[in-house]
Amino acid sequence: MNHIQTVLIIGFVWPEPNSSAAGGRMLQLITQFQQQGYSITFASPAMDSDFMVDLAALNVDKKTIALNCSSFDIFVKELNPAIVLFDRFMIEEQFGWRVAENCPNALRILDTEDLHCLRSARQKAFKAHRDFVITDTLKEEVAKREIASILRCDLSLIISEFEMELLEKIFKIDSQLLYYLPFLLEPISQSTFEKLPSFEERNDFVFIGNFLHEPNWNAVQYLKESIWPLIRKQLPNTNLNIYGAYPSQKALQLHQPKDGFYIKGRANDANEVVQNARIVLAPLRFGAGIKGKLIEAIQCGTPSITTSIGAESMQGNLPWNGFITDDVTEFTKAAAELYMDKQLWTTAQQNGIAIINQRYSKEKFENDFAAKIQFLLANLSQHRLDNFMGALLQHHTLTSTKYMSRWIETKNSKEKKN
Structure with missing residues (x-):
C-alpha cells in the first residue's frame, strides 16, 4: 500500500x-x-x-x-x-x-x-x-x-x-x-449569469476590500474626497456602499448617509452584496498582484471601473468588464455612463465572462x-x-x-x- x-x-x-x-x-x-x-x-x-x-x-x-x-x-x-x-x-x-x-x-x-x-x-x-x-x-x-x-x-x-x-x-x-x-477558478457558464440579478434589479455602487490592506484604505479615502462627490452630482439618487473586514475608527468616521456614502464594515456574504450592486468602483492608486475584488465583481456579473494598477495583468488582450482609467474626470464619466446604459453594462458583463474563462479557468x-x-x-x-x-x-x-x-x-x- x-x-x-x-x-x-x-x-x-x-x-x-x-x-x-x-x-x-x-x-x-x-x-x-x-x-x-x-x-x-x-x-x-x-x-x-x-x-x-x-x-x-x-x-x-x-x-x-x-x-x-x-x-x-x-x-x-x-x-x-x-x-x-x-x-x-x-x-x-x-x-x-x-x-x-x-x-x-x-x-x-x-x-x-x-x-x-x-x-x-x-x-x-x-x-x-x-x-x-x-x-x-x-x-x-x-x-x-x-x-x-x-x-x-x-x-x-x-x-x-x-x-x-x-x-x-x-x-x-x-x-x-x-x-x-x-x-x-471554475469557468462561468452563460446559464449561471442568467440566474444573477438583472440590470434593473440592481442599484447603487459598491467598493469591497479588507481595511487592513493599505491600498484599499487609500482607495476609500480617494472615493470619499475626489470621486464620489462628482458621481453623486451626476446621479443624485445613488449611494456608494463600502464593505470591508477590519474597518478602523478613521474609516467609520467617513460614513455620511446624507451624501449617500455608507461605511458598512464586514459583509456577511460578499457575493450577495456585489451581485446586488450595479457597479463596483475600485480606484486603486498603488498595489501589486491580482485584485480579488475585481475577480469577484466579474463572477457576480457586476461591471467595474478601476485604474491601470487595479487591472494590471488581469485581462491580457481581452476587453475589460467596464472601464480602466487613472483620471478622476474620466472615472466619473465612465461611472455615470455604465450606470445608466443597459447595453454598455451588458457588454461589460459579457467581457468579464471571457476574462475568467480564458485567463483563470483552473483546468488550464x-x-x-x-x-x-x-x-x-x-x-x-x-x-x-x-x-x-x-x-x-x-x-x-x-x-x-x-x-x-x-x-x-x-x-x-x-x-x-x-
Missing part, C-alpha cells in the same frame, strides 16, 4: 476566504494538492480568528506552531512532508532554515501572494507625488529579503505576469525558479502545475545544483537567521525560568 505523502503549508495567518483574496487563493492551492493525492497539514503561529475557515471540514490537519522554538523541528521531522509551502516570504525567513535542516529532501515552495517590494515602492512613489519607475523596486529594503527568499526556495508561485517579468528582467531571477499560477493550469511538481520532486538535487545563488544564501543568510533564532529561544527559556 502506498504511503500518502504530506504537504505542509505554513501560513502567515489562518485562511479567511471571506476577508481577503489571499484566503481564497490558499484554499485553491489546498484543493490542487489534494487533487494530486497529498494529505495536507496547515500550520501557523497566528492566533485563531473568528473568521478563519474550518480546516477540519476541508480534511486538512491544523497545527499551531511557535516562532523561534525548536518544538517546530521535532514536529516537522516527525511529519516528514514531501512538500513544504511557505505562505509569504516572512514565513520562509522564520521556518525555511528549520525545514532545510530537518527535512532536506522536502520540496520548498514559496507562495508570494503579491510582491511586497512592488507594492511598497509604488506606495512610496505615490506618497512622494512622483511617478513610479520599475527600478524603484531595487531600492526597497524589503526587496532584499523577498528576493533572497525566492532564491532559497525551489519554486515560487507568482500570481501576475507583470511580476513574473519584473523578477526575470529587473531582478534577473532564473525562470526555472518561478511559476505563473494565477487564481484558479491544473495538469501543468501537477507535472511541474512531479518533475521537481524527481530532479530536486540537480535543480538545486543549478541554483547556486540559492545554495549560497541558504548557507549564509540562514546561518545568521538560525543563530538569531536560537539566541531568542535561549533568552525566552531563561526568562521563563526566572
Whole structure:
C-alpha cells in the first residue's frame, strides 16, 4: 500500500476566504494538492480568528506552531512532508532554515501572494507625488529579503505576469525558479449569469476590500474626497456602499448617509452584496498582484471601473468588464455612463465572462502545475545544483537567521525560568 505523502503549508495567518483574496487563493492551492493525492497539514503561529475557515471540514490537519522554538523541528521531522509551502516570504525567513535542516529532501515552495517590494515602492512613489519607475523596486529594503527568499526556495508561485517579468528582467531571477499560477477558478457558464440579478434589479455602487490592506484604505479615502462627490452630482439618487473586514475608527468616521456614502464594515456574504450592486468602483492608486475584488465583481456579473494598477495583468488582450482609467474626470464619466446604459453594462458583463474563462479557468493550469511538481520532486538535487545563488544564501543568510533564532529561544527559556 502506498504511503500518502504530506504537504505542509505554513501560513502567515489562518485562511479567511471571506476577508481577503489571499484566503481564497490558499484554499485553491489546498484543493490542487489534494487533487494530486497529498494529505495536507496547515500550520501557523497566528492566533485563531473568528473568521478563519474550518480546516477540519476541508480534511486538512491544523497545527499551531511557535516562532523561534525548536518544538517546530521535532514536529516537522516527525511529519516528514514531501512538500513544504511557505505562505509569504516572512514565513520562509522564520521556518525555511528549520525545514532545510530537518527535512532536506522536502520540496520548498514559496507562495508570494503579491510582491511586497512592488507594492511598497509604488506606495512610496505615490506618497512622494512622483511617478513610479520599475527600478524603484531595487531600492526597497524589503526587496532584499523577498528576493533572497525566492532564491532559497525551489519554486515560487507568482500570481501576475507583470511580476513574473519584473523578477526575470529587473531582478534577473532564473525562470526555472518561478511559476505563473494565477487564481484558479471554475469557468462561468452563460446559464449561471442568467440566474444573477438583472440590470434593473440592481442599484447603487459598491467598493469591497479588507481595511487592513493599505491600498484599499487609500482607495476609500480617494472615493470619499475626489470621486464620489462628482458621481453623486451626476446621479443624485445613488449611494456608494463600502464593505470591508477590519474597518478602523478613521474609516467609520467617513460614513455620511446624507451624501449617500455608507461605511458598512464586514459583509456577511460578499457575493450577495456585489451581485446586488450595479457597479463596483475600485480606484486603486498603488498595489501589486491580482485584485480579488475585481475577480469577484466579474463572477457576480457586476461591471467595474478601476485604474491601470487595479487591472494590471488581469485581462491580457481581452476587453475589460467596464472601464480602466487613472483620471478622476474620466472615472466619473465612465461611472455615470455604465450606470445608466443597459447595453454598455451588458457588454461589460459579457467581457468579464471571457476574462475568467480564458485567463483563470483552473483546468488550464491544473495538469501543468501537477507535472511541474512531479518533475521537481524527481530532479530536486540537480535543480538545486543549478541554483547556486540559492545554495549560497541558504548557507549564509540562514546561518545568521538560525543563530538569531536560537539566541531568542535561549533568552525566552531563561526568562521563563526566572
